[in-house]
Amino acid sequence: MSGDLRAFVKRLEKSGELVRVSDELSTQHEIAAAIKYVAQDEGKAVLFERAKDYHVPIVANLLGSRERVAMAFDVTERDLDETYLARAQNRIKPVVVTSAPVQEVVIDSGIDICRTLPVLTHHEQDAGPYMTSAITIAKDPETGIRGMGLHRIQVKDKDTIGIFLATPPLSHFLTKAEQQGKPLPIAVASGVAPLTFCAAIFFAPQGVDKFEIAGGFAQEPIELVKCRSVDIEAPADAEFVLEGYIIPQQRDKEGPFGESTGYYFTYDNPVAKIKAISHRANPLYHALLPFSGEETVLTSFMLGSYTLRQVQRELPQVRRMHIQLVGEIVIAQIDKKSDEDGAKVIDYLLSNPFAKIVVVTDGDVNISDLDEVAWAVATRVHFDRDVTIKSDLPGLMIDPSTSGGEKTPDLSQLTTRTAKIGIDATKPLSELKKFERIDVPQRVKQKIWKIMEKR
Secondary structure, eight states: OOOSHHHHHHHHHHTTOEEEEOSOBOTBTHHHHHHHHHHHHTOOEEEESOBTTOSOOEEEOTTOSHHHHHHHHTSOGGGHHHHHHHHHHSOOOOEEESOOGGGSEEEOSSOOHHHHSOOBBOSTTOSSOEEOSOEEEEEOTTTOOEEEEEOOEEEEETTEEEEOOOSTTHHHHHHHHHHTTOOEEEEEEESOOHHHHHHHTSOOOTTOOHHHHHHHHHTSOOEEEEOSSSSOEEETTOSEEEEEEEEEEEEEEEEEEEOTTSSEEEEEEEEEEEEEEEEOSSOOEEEOOSSSHHHHHHIIIIIHHHHHHHHHHHOTTEEEEEEEGGGTEEEEEEOOSSTTHHHHHHHHHHTSTTOSEEEEEOTTSOTTOHHHHHHHHHHHOOTTTSEEEEEEEEEOTTOTTOEEEEEOTTSSOEEEEEEEEEEEOOOOGGGTTTTOOOOOOHHHHHHHHHHHHTO
């Protein structure tokens, strides 16, 4: 297993998947710019040894490739998707320990978030520093069931944060707490183990404790420790934990913030007060750059694997899926049995708020290679016959081209509306020979692959 964050970083360095930066860089824009450069130029994880005004190293682009995600699960890339889904079903309950590395240092007075954590300001017009890879943990005020998720957090002042709490289960927890007129206790954990981080963004059913999913991923119980000031348990091996509560009925301007779709967004969002901070004696800060290659990898892997399983229950002809841009672009590879199959897949996927552009291809197209997808679209599509455009469908609220913004019945999430497009780039079954792709003989490919893999 990958172990905690620092163990995984050591493993990445040993395998040549980590770049070290020794120059002193500012947390305001400079480190974010360097993350973007390394991600685009080398594609590796990066460790910043010297953040200006801090003694805390910063690691980023941690899971920016499928290879590194597979390393976290300790499997090959080929087995990653199946392992991910199988382990998610094999949940293991967490255990609560009495002492933990994350509580080696406890600060319960004179709270100053940005003096303690090197929180990054990412983009030019961002309102300030944002925590983008910290998981927020809370409990259902009625049932006590624990939930967690990845939510963007703006540091507003020394002990105040704004939190973009627009998705369940935590949005539901807040609604219930506010209906009772009570604050919602929270814990914000930064620098958790890679598999715990993956569990936090897993699309779990309501009422499921994601720490049980994290245990399934790790194939052993996740150790939690009780927070010092709130009735919540947090990962014992995290680097930092912020403890506090969301103020009921209070909404303040949060943003602008450069979101995953590449645009700035500002909302009126909940406000929380931080009452205590605990951390390791020599902590490591985990950063995630929005609108980066790491987000693409995580979205395609996490959302793609889960969505594929859901789709295959209704449409077994779907073989693989590749997702780009937080799900707005979905490419589906199918085993076509009838000329209506492409349209069926398009109709099904366009009903999902995350899917705005759907492209359906045959099995001879590498859907992870956008050049190949573009080739299939350019050479196999009759645009007056194979393109579907639909209006007034549910959209993604961080897409600026969508409209609306009505609250859902439980007041927990905004829904927007938009037009969508589906492109059937599959070969007509009556003309398969005409669209046969050029290639070298299969026996030759297999021989050459074996020779080249030895190099």
